[in-house]
Each structure stands twice: as structure tokens, then as C-alpha cells.
Amino acid sequence: MASVKRWVAVGLTACFVLALAYLPPRGAESSGKSPFVGQPLWGTPARQHAQALADGWRKVDATLRLLEDRQRVRRDSLRAGPTIVFHGATLPPNSVHNVETMIDSVWRDLGLGETKVRVTLVIELQRPYSSDTPTPLQDQVAYLAPDSTHRTTCLAYLPAGTYWTLVILGKRDARHEGFGRFEHWLQAGLGPCAFYAAYGTPGRPVESWLAARHWDVGLYLGSHGIAGERFSSLDLLGDPRSPWYWDGVYSFPPATVACLAGRPRGCRAAVLTGAAEERTIPIPNVVLVERRWWRVQHLLPGERYLGDIARTVGRDRFLSFWTSGQPVDTALALALKRPVGEWTADWERGFVRPIRLGPTPPLGGVAIALTIAVFAIVVVAGTASRRQIR
């Protein structure tokens, strides 16, 4: 009888180990290919190479444009708000005035007045397509941060695209819900420059940390959502009941997913990504925001993380973190007066109910597996009991 019990124990343990190893995680679907996709979506190697070259050219082109603009821009010393420069078309004076009024209002909403680091917003209006020259960077936002040669200027390069170009030119009203409001677009466009304006140049550890992660936690200083009243990068994951929601979740690094599950250790790791190594800040210090920045975040909705910290802890404590010479985790924990992971997990719960992680066997699969397991155990037990010597 003792032998039977041992066999049963071994069988159950083996089942458990196999389940642990092979059951799919929650929400995962089979990776069956669609019969409608005839060729790979990522293109041939030659095409990928051409796209990488074009991407490199666009980045260099954008950097040169930023440097040229920084040299050329003449500041209006009477204006506290950002200076605005338009590229791509000559605007009627009333359009320029409208945009300036709007950005001044955005500036005041952010609680900014005269700032040590001043912001210049270069708005690139959509140009007509030309086959003679490569298309310049028209859909990627870029920032030229202050450096030792220009300590008090932060330049934001904001491609307007077709929709906002028509709005700026007065040919279309910004009423379409899907695009949000014009002032939201301008406020989001300030990006890291809003942080430079509000809190000055960060200390070396913080600047290095932000550079390592492409400023994904400091893209938006406002208190609304980045593209509307409550819209954040979390909304781009879609409905949690849809299959692509889980595809989206599992496309992020493990620490990001763990933080979505409300685990403080995961949140800490997600926040401190890039904080371990001290990088040399290049000159010129160009921050190129990824086209689909919401897909490469280490924290969701990371774009407002530092803005929310600043609002929570107050200006003085945030400044002490921002300019600190201590490692990021120490400086941040001091400013928050709590461990980083715990504070961030609570912050995360304010946006999303913690997702449940771990394996989830499908119901049919469980029934079949249990039937097979019970059958196997019965067979083994029967065989073992017949072979016992009494």
C-alpha cells in the first residue's frame, strides 16, 4: 500500500511540474498564424536596411535642424511663455497670435511664469510630398535639451502633421474627439522641456537616468491625460476583455507587467530601469521620442509619473530630488518619504486595477488533463496493487 501511495505522490508531483512549465500565462492565446497573411509583416532584409538608413538620416537631419533653430531664434524678452517658430509655411499674423495665446494659456495652466530655462517650440507644418529629397522627420517629436553652450534654452520640435497643420492654418476646427483639443496637443508637445522650464536642469544622476530611458517617465508635466482629459498610455492597451489587451501587456518588460499586477518589487525595478549606470550626456543633448512611445515605456502610464510625483510631494521636495547628487533610488525615496516600489504600486492602482498574473489553464484542457491523469493513476494503482507480494 505504501508503494501505491508513493506512486500517486510521484504522479501528482509530475503533473504539477508539467502544469507549471507548460500552461500558458493568463490571457495568452495560441500563436497560430492567420491564413490571410501571406508574407512577413517586417519586410525583406533589404527593405529593413533601407528603412534603418532612412531612419538614421531623419534623426541626423532633425538634430541639425534643432541646432540651426537654436542659433537662429530671437527671443522676445517680454514674453515669459515659450517662443514659437513655424516651419513649412508662412502663417497669417492672426494664426500666429492664436497659437501664442493658446501656448501662454497652457504655460499658465502648468503653473509656469518666468523660468530659468526658457522654451522654444518649433512647429513643423506639414509640407507637400516631394520625390526629389527624402521626407524629413515629420512624425517624430524631438527635443534639444540645455547644455553647457546654451544653458537656458530648451527647444521642442513638434511636427504638426496634416490634421494640426489645417487647424493652425485655420482651415479646420479642432473639434474632432479622436484628436483631443489643440491646447492638449501643445501641452503634450512641450514634453521634457516643460520639466526643464519648471525645475531647471536635473542633477547628473537624474539626467543620466532619464536619458537612459528616453525620458519615458517625464514626457508630460500636465495633470490631465497626455491626449485628452483622462487619456493615458494605459488606454492604448484597449479593453482588458479583448485578446490584444494581453498581447499588449506581455509585450512590456517583466518588471512593467509585475508593476501592473501591483507588485512593489516590480514597480521599483520598472522605475529604476536605467538608473544603475551613469551615462555621459552627449552634446548636443537631443532627446528623440519614439514614434510609438507608449509601446516602449518601462512604466504605465509612465509619461505622467514625474509630473504626478512633483504634484504629490510639492516643489521643494521635488527639486531636492531633481538636483540631487545621490543615486536616483535614494533621492526619490527621500522625496517620496516612502520606498519607491510601494509608492509606485499605490500610484499604479490609481489608474488600473491590478491585473492577475500566473498560469490559467483553459477549462476544456483542464477537464481532459484531469481525466487522463485520473485514468493513468487508476491504471498505475491497479497494476501496482496486482504486482504486490502478499
Added chain:
Amino acid sequence: MRTILVLLSVSGIPRVLIGQRWERQVQERVQRTIAAVGPSPRLPVVRRSGMLNTDEAASFQTTLAQHTPYAIIAVCDDDCSRLQLTLLSPSGSDIAKERNSESLPTLHFTAATTGVYGIRVVMEGCRWNPCWYAIAVVPLRKTPS
């Protein structure tokens, strides 16, 4: 003529103040400090100003005349909490260092020989980067011995 220029430079004659609030702050501050230490009317006051982030340093060179007492003063804006001021010999070695006076370090020095001396300023504490600073090398009236 030279005397008039020096007097104009250190007196309280209103100047067109341009630039940011913090720049104006340090210019006014250094102006008041120069007036307070009592500059010699015979020699010009050398002034430098700029911006630094925390832990950054800037330096410049100036000629100091033999047997002339100098006050070397540095001021910074309201966001600056600590400024270090160092006087360097023509060979580059430290002659004097002042880091205890927080945002108003001052050095007094009389050069034994005329030469080009270095002055280095280090922004040791700035709560809102960058912080403005201004330095003035003020020749003082010689006290009768």
C-alpha cells in the same frame, strides 16, 4: 576720464537692466557689494558673470597689480546655497580658498608681484539649476601705513 569711468561703473547710476530676473539679481547684488567694500578710484573693477549647474566650475584670469590690496567677491542668485571661490597663482596652484561664506565668499589678497592670477568659482549648491553668479575683483584703497 578713467576715474570718471570707474566711478560710473561702481556707482548706483541706473543701468538698463536686461536679461532674466536672476541675472538682474546677481548684477544688483554685486554692484551693492562693490560699493560696500570701497573700491580704489585709480584701478578698474574686473567683473565676470555667468551660470552654472550644481557642481560645475568656471574660471578666468585677471592681472593683479603689485602691492595693491584686492577684495575678490562672488555673489549668486537666490537659488544658490553655496559657492566656492579660489584664487590661483600664475603657476596654477591654490593661493586662497573660501567656501565657508555660503553665497557670498570673499577673499582679500595683496599681490607681491604683478602677474596674471586665476580665479575659480564652483557652484556647490544650487536648488534650481542653473544658478547665476557674478565675481568682482575690486582694488581697494591703500591704507596708510
